[in-house]
Amino acid sequence: MTVVGPFGLSVRDQALEADVQAGLTAVEEGLLEATKSEVPFITEAAQHLVRAGGKRFRPLLVMLASQFGDRYAPGIVPSAVVVELTHLATLYHDDVMDEADVRRSVPSANARWGNSVAVLTGDFLFARASHILADLGPEAVRIQAEAFERLVTGQILETAGPRDGRDPIDHYLDVIGGKTGSLIAVAGRFGAMMSGADETVVDVLTQYGERLGVAFQLADDVLDIASDSRESGKTPGTDLREGIPTLPVLHLRAQAAAHGRPQDVALCELLDGDLTDDARLAEALEGLRVHPALEQARRDTVRYAEEARAALAPLPDCDARASLVELCDAVVHRAG
Numbered sequence: 001m002t003v004v005g006p007f008g009l010s011v012r013d014q015a016l017e018a019d020v021q022a023g024l025t026a027v028e029e030g031l032l033e034a035t036k037s038e039v040p041f042i043t044e045a046a047q048h049l050v051r052a053g054g055k056r057f058r059p060l061l062v063m064l065a066s067q068f069g070d071r072y073a074p075g076i077v078p079s080a081v082v083v084e085l086t087h088l089a090t091l092y093h094d095d096v097m098d099e100a101d102v103r104r105s106v107p108s109a110n111a112r113w114g115n116s117v118a119v120l121t122g123d124f125l126f127a128r129a130s131h132i133l134a135d136l137g138p139e140a141v142r143i144q145a146e147a148f149e150r151l152v153t154g155q156i157l158e159t160a161g162p163r164d165g166r167d168p169i170d171h172y173l174d175v176i177g178g179k180t181g182s183l184i185a186v187a188g189r190f191g192a193m194m195s196g197a198d199e200t201v202v203d204v205l206t207q208y209g210e211r212l213g214v215a216f217q218l219a220d221d222v223l224d225i226a227s228d229s230r231e232s233g234k235t236p237g238t239d240l241r242e243g244i245p246t247l248p249v250l251h252l253r254a255q256a257a258a259h260g261r262p263q264d265v266a267l268c269e270l271l272d273g274d275l276t277d278d279a280r281l282a283e284a285l286e287g288l289r290v291h292p293a294l295e296q297a298r299r300d301t302v303r304y305a306e307e308a309r310a311a312l313a314p315l316p317d318c319d320a321r322a323s324l325v326e327l328c329d330a331v332v333h334r335a336g
Helices: 014-034 040-046 057-068 074-096 108-115 117-133 138-160 168-194 199-226 249-258 264-272 277-287 290-310 319-334
Strands: none
Touching: 014 057, 014 074, 014 108, 014 319, 040 108, 040 117, 040 199, 057 074, 057 168, 057 199, 057 264, 057 319, 074 108, 074 138, 074 168, 108 117, 108 319, 117 138, 138 168, 138 249, 168 249, 199 277, 199 319, 249 264, 249 277, 249 290, 264 277, 277 290
16 A cells, blocks of 8 residues: 555555556646746746645546546646646635735745735736636636636635525535635546546536535634644634634534523634734634534534545446545544
8 A cells, every 4th residue: 555645645556556646746747837937036926835835635636536537638637737726826815815924834925925926926827727728628618717706706705704694604615615615626527527537427526526625625624723833734723813714613603602601602702802912812722622613513524525425426446436535534534
């Protein structure tokens, strides 16, 4: 048994391992090529997060999905580069909105060069992704456009908050379905589609990616509270500091509203206060780390990962499918 890709995913079949490793290597080369500019400063800024590394979760899913068709088809690696470039671009923008100082264990682009450079660099990456996408055909362009619309809609809905009478947890799950699930669904779809897999397989891997994407984001929500920066690669409590209502916080608020326990109410009041103060943020993190709301968020992560696993049932029993199942387990493991 050997190890490949993010989270130490084990791949038991040597041929599959070789294919995945070769694909990820080609994606890495493609990312560096796509982020080059005639202006050296743009190259430096655009490659800042590429060179910082990352899980390459989305390209890995493209490679595994391509195993259900012609895994050497020419569109597979470029489509993986497109998905990862799009993801990287959103990180530049997210860090500006969140005023984050650290990303992937290095200073964020906005911390290093300022907000304007970070936003424009994200735009540059979107442009380069679109350039590659144009060579993959109109259907690929349409799929990416629809996913990007969902991604932006999810971000806007997060900013606007739930409408009156809407359950905040249901609203939040819709938000992350757009913000995260949509692009990971595209990774599964592109891998299968570019390989020429049967349309049923394409649909299965699209649904799998959507559910896995939600589980992936919920695991990040847990990590934002439960981990330190060495584990997550970013400053713990970033979402808390910015007042972003992640799932553990929403479960806490629901429990406080339902039961009115003084300790829950007090923790909610702390979260509603000024968390730019490091001491108050540390106190909030400590309170959430021992609260049942965090465990409830972990259970939700497991539930979505199990739904992703169940979506794979129509696929043939093979090493690629086994690796996709293990990817579900790996996402859950991140959440503890």
